[in-house]
Amino acid sequence: MASIGLINYATFMGTMIGIYAILALGLNVQWGVTGLFNAGIAGFFAVGAYLSALLTAPPSPERIMGWELPVAVGWLGAMAGAALIAWPIGRICLRFRSDYLAIATIGVAEVIRLVLRTEEMLSGGARGITGVPRPFGGLEYSLSQFAYFALVIAVLLLVYWALERQLAAPWGRMMKAIRDNEQAAAAMGKDIAKRRLEAFVLGAAVMGLAGALYVHFMRAITPEAIDPMISTFLVWIMLILGGSGNNRGAILGAVIVWLIWSMSEFVTDQLPADIATQAKYIRVFLIGLMLQLILRFRPEGLLPEESGQRTASLPPSPR
């Protein structure tokens, strides 16, 4: 019996890693390739999760929608919704240095959280949205978990393949040219603001898809389900540790950071209750410290971006 428990646990971990890896891939489009600082990843994730849940869950008198549409429609809706929120923010902020985008995306994530907590017709109140269908949800528990895990990995590979193609195309080379030397790219006649907006919106859509995958995995969601700052931060560390600008690095970072993060949770759960709550915050402190150490000693990450002459330090023109 213990071995089945272990397999179930491994499947759960694998699914979460897959979802976080997709988030890291989305961030890689924005930061790694384009040099945009999105500090509101959790917001785009939440929009995707809620939209997909509302589109596919059964109706309830306590909230709107609940259209019982096919799951694939929910996923596409999630991507479209996250992209739609990213678009105006990008339009306003991408003209300036990324500091402004960072504060604006923090703001977006806060506003999304406010709306979900306040508008009970949207989020189903304290109970949240329940009864979200899961593909292969009818199977026996372990089998259903495993089938969904396989589905998440398939989506991850699909996203990876699509992004690799996009980055190998002239579009990807142009993005890196803009990131590395904005003036030169502009002189070559590239429409910088428009290209950046494309990357920002594309990355947000990928994050929305990750949110949808999450909500169909959990089959329910409440506004408190995800801690916005911690989850955003984890994705950042995944990408920077793995290697900004490298999709395989993003996936590797997701595996390593998620394993460390859940192992440390495993350790703190063993502690007596009175120090367990404090241990939770010590974990947060340590991942903050981990970021400082990576930025200082290994800024290019474990799998550095592989292209031409670019060396260590990452992102956009230092203006």
Next chain:
Amino acid sequence: MMEFLNFYVVPGIVTGSVYALGAIGITLIFGILRFGHFAHGDLATSGAYLALGATALLGLTPWAALPVAMVLTALLAYGIHRLFYRHLESRPKILTVIASLGIGMMLRSIVQVVWGVDPLAYGSGIARAQAFGPLMLRPREIATLALTLALVAALLAFLRYSKWGKAMRAMSDNPDLARLCGVDNDRVTRLTWFIVGALAAASGFCLGINTELTTMMGWSAMLSMFAAAVLGGVGRVEGAVVGGLVIGLAEELSVLLVPGPYKSATAFVILLAILLLRPQGIFKGKVL
């Protein structure tokens, strides 16, 4: 009319002072060191809790603990710069921005470990409001306004007349030119962090004494402080003060138009509007 003044305008100005003190720090770092400092809210939280620690350990009254907290937070800010930001100076500024987001989380979690997550207060005394004509003001509100006024006046005089204040302005205008004229950029940087840390502590303290101390208070206020700094014009101290007051008032008055929970979205809307319409801000600051 009196209700309007006492329930909306007075709290708006008090909150606005808190934002102003925080926004000055953000605008100085943005202007002189040229990056958005995302640990600023949590620096304010640290200052507020350090003041609480000083009341408990040294037996000081809250207002007597404030100078202690300002000195400690100034040292803390400089220590963070030395340990974590300084070695990123030669690299693209955005890396320091990312680092500061992590520093904010680290500061917050230290406060959470030491003081716990339940709300705390500096004292349990009930503050009675006194009447000044139609205005009802509590002593702590008067003290907050007086403190803000004094700190802003002192800072403006320092920047305008003292040698080091002029050096700070020179570095804000053009660091390379300032260095050519013999300004020691390292010392200006150090001085900036001391000033910014002390002001952040004052901001956090005033927030704490007028409401309560929570570990998230600085993080939640940071969006408003950034909006205030951008609204006033990046790098402009007087702009940060005006911006802070405008944001504080707008948040309190927003309750008249939109449901209460959306109060904290006001600053975000103003930030987007100013970036769209006048990114240099009211006082013609920098646009980075």
